[in-house]
Amino acid sequence: xxxxxxxxxxxxxxxxxxxxxxxxxxxxxxxxxxxxxxxxxxxxxxxxxxxxxxxxxxxxxxxxxxxxxxxxxxxxxxxxxxxxxxxxxxxxxxxxxxxxxxxxxxxxxxxxxxxxxxxxxxxxxxxxxxxxxxxxxxxxxxxxxxxxxxxxxxxxxxxxxxxxxxxxxxxxxxxxxxxxxxxxxxxxxxxxxxxxxxxxxxxxxxxxxxxxxxxxxxxxxxxxxxxxxxxxxxxxxxxxxxxxxxxxxxxxxxxxxxxxxxxxxxxxxxxxxxxxxxxxxxxxxxxxxxxxxxxxxxxxxxxxxxxxxxxxxxxxxxxxxxxxxxxxxxxxxxxxxxxxxxxxxxxxxxxxxxxxxxxxxxxxxxxxxxxxxxxxxxxxxxxxxxxxxxxxxxxxxxxxxxxxxxxxxxxxxxxxxxxxxxxxxxxxxxxxxxxxxxxxxxxxxxxxxxxxxxxxxxxxxxxxxxxxxxxxxxxxxxxxxxxxxxxxxxxxxxxxxxxxxxxxxxxxxxxxxx
Numbered sequence: 001x002x003x004x005x006x007x008x009x010x011x012x013x014x015x016x017x018x019x020x021x022x023x024x025x026x027x028x029x030x031x032x033x034x035x036x037x038x039x040x041x042x043x044x045x046x047x048x049x050x051x052x053x054x055x056x057x058x059x060x061x062x063x064x065x066x067x068x069x070x071x072x073x074x075x076x077x078x079x080x081x082x083x084x085x086x087x088x089x090x091x092x093x094x095x096x097x098x099x100x101x102x103x104x105x106x107x108x109x110x111x112x113x114x115x116x117x118x119x120x121x122x123x124x125x126x127x128x129x130x131x132x133x134x135x136x137x138x139x140x141x142x143x144x145x146x147x148x149x150x151x152x153x154x155x156x157x158x159x160x161x162x163x164x165x166x167x168x169x170x171x172x173x174x175x176x177x178x179x180x181x182x183x184x185x186x187x188x189x190x191x192x193x194x195x196x197x198x199x200x201x202x203x204x205x206x207x208x209x210x211x212x213x214x215x216x217x218x219x220x221x222x223x224x225x226x227x228x229x230x231x232x233x234x235x236x237x238x239x240x241x242x243x244x245x246x247x248x249x250x251x252x253x254x255x256x257x258x259x260x261x262x263x264x265x266x267x268x269x270x271x272x273x274x275x276x277x278x279x280x281x282x283x284x285x286x287x288x289x290x291x292x293x294x295x296x297x298x299x300x301x302x303x304x305x306x307x308x309x310x311x312x313x314x315x316x317x318x319x320x321x322x323x324x325x326x327x328x329x330x331x332x333x334x335x336x337x338x339x340x341x342x343x344x345x346x347x348x349x350x351x352x353x354x355x356x357x358x359x360x361x362x363x364x365x366x367x368x369x370x371x372x373x374x375x376x377x378x379x380x381x382x383x384x385x386x387x388x389x390x391x392x393x394x395x396x397x398x399x400x401x402x403x404x405x406x407x408x409x410x411x412x413x414x415x416x417x418x419x420x421x422x423x424x425x426x427x428x429x430x431x432x433x434x435x436x437x438x439x440x441x442x443x444x445x446x447x448x449x450x451x452x453x454x455x456x457x458x459x460x461x462x463x464x465x466x467x468x469x470x471x472x473x474x475x476x477x478x479x480x481x482x483x484x485x486x487x488x489x490x491x492x493x494x495x496x497x498x499x500x501x502x503x504x505x506x507x508x509x510x511x512x513x514x
Contacts, residue, residue, distance in 0.1 A: 007023035007024075008020075008021075009071075011037060013041050014107070019040065027071075030051065033071070034049070048081075048336075050079075051064070051065040053076070053078075054076050056072075065077070107160065110161065112176070114176070115154075115181075117153075118153050125140070126140070126183065126184075130182060132183065139187060140183035155203040159207060163242065163250070164243070165204065170197050170204070171197050174193040174197040175191070178193040178196065217251045217293075217297070221300060246330045248331040249296070249329055255290060263291045264294070267313070270284060271313075271315075274314045274315050274317075281318075284318070292325075292328050298312075310448060317448045319449060322334075322461050323461075338463065339460070343386075349393065350385070352396065353370070353396060367392055367395055386455070387456060388432065403416045403417070405419065406420075406422070407421070417443075417445070418466070419441075420439065421442050424436055438453075439454065439457070439458040449461060
C-alpha cells in the first residue's frame, strides 16, 4: 500500500526568517494551514495574513495560495500580511492626508537574532576565515576597519529592533555573530563572544548619541541633562525614557512634512469628527494614525493626567481605536492575541475553579456560585466560557474587588475609579451575568465606553487601554499624587489607590508576551 505523501515546506514568516514545517497529510483548507502556521510560529504570526507559493508552472514565481490542492509536497511559502479594515481605509477625493504606516518599527526583538550582511570585503574575509577555522581551528584577526564595519552593521540592526537592548539582548546578538562566523570566536573567554558583547554595548551607546544629534526623538528625549556646563540639571542616568516591554513604537518622529502645529490642527479636526452624531470612522482612523507621534510625545514628555488626555483625544474612547492604538504601539493584534491565549487556557482554568469549588471556605463558595450559573447555561457558547474564566479568576486568586466588577442600572451613578460595569434592568444576586443589557467601562467615575457587546470584550478593551495606551499617564499620575501602597485587592486605580503599571501587569492574566 502506497504511503501518503509527506509535505515538507519552508515558510518565510519574515523577510529574513524562515521556519521548517512538516505535515503528514495535506490540510483540508488554506485556513487550516494558516492555523497550523499560527500555532507553530506563535506569537510572531499574531496578525491576519495570506500565503504565497512558488508556482513551478511560472518558473517559480510567487502566486497566492487560494486552493489547498495547489500546495506543493516540497516547496517554499511566504507569509503576506493582510491589511486590516482599519489600516486599509481608502482615501476619498476630499481627504488629502499624508500616508503614514501603522508603525515605524514593524519588528520586535527576534527569537533568533539574524546576522546582517557586511561589506563585500568583510564578507570575503569572513568566508575565508571560516574555511581556515574549520580545517585548523585558527581564528581570524581583523583589521580595525573590518571590525568597525561588523560592529556598525550589528548596531544598526539591533537598533531597528530596540533602541535600548538589554544585557541579554546584546549577548544574544554577539552569540549569533559567533555562530554565523566561528572564525570570530575569542579563545580567551568562556563563551567565546564576551568581548564582542562589550564592543556592541559601547557601539550602541555611540550609535544612539549620533541619532540623538540627528534629531531622532526616541533617543534625543534623554539628552540635555547634567553636564559640565549645566551642573544643576538632572543626572544623566535618572528618569531614562525608553520603551517598556512589548512597546515597539515608543516615541516616533513626526511624519514627513508635518510639525506640531499641523498635527494639532488634525487633532482638533479629529475631535470634531468624534463629536458628530454620524461619525466617519475611516476619517477618524486616518487622523489618529497621522497624529500618533503627537500623542506619544504628549504621554512620554508631558506626563498628562489620564482624564485630561482622554478629553484631548476622545477617539481613544472608541472601541476600534483602542485596538488600533494598541497595535500602533506594540505591533500586536490586541483581540486576536488576547483571545488566542485566553481560549487556550480556558479548559485548565475551568478545571481549577471546579477543584477549588469542591472544597470549603469563602473562596470555594464564591466559585460555586459562579459555576452554578455557568452550568445552567449553554456551555458551548465561547463568550460564556470567556466570561466565567475572566470573572472567576480574581476570585480564585483572592483578589476580588467589588469596585472593579460592578452592576449598574440607570438610577445610579458610577462611583468607581476604574472598572467594568455590567448594566442590568433589575437587581440580581447573581455574581455573573451572561445576558446583560450591555457592558461599559468606567474610568475616574465616568463612562468612557458604553454598549460593549460582551464582558470579555470589555475586559480586553480595558486591558488594552490601561496597559497599552495609558500606562505611562497612570504611572506618572501615581507618582504625582504620592499614593499609598497597593491595596490588598490590587485592582483600584484612581485618585487615592493607584497600583503601578508593574503591579497591574502582575494582575492581568493570559498575556505572556506583554
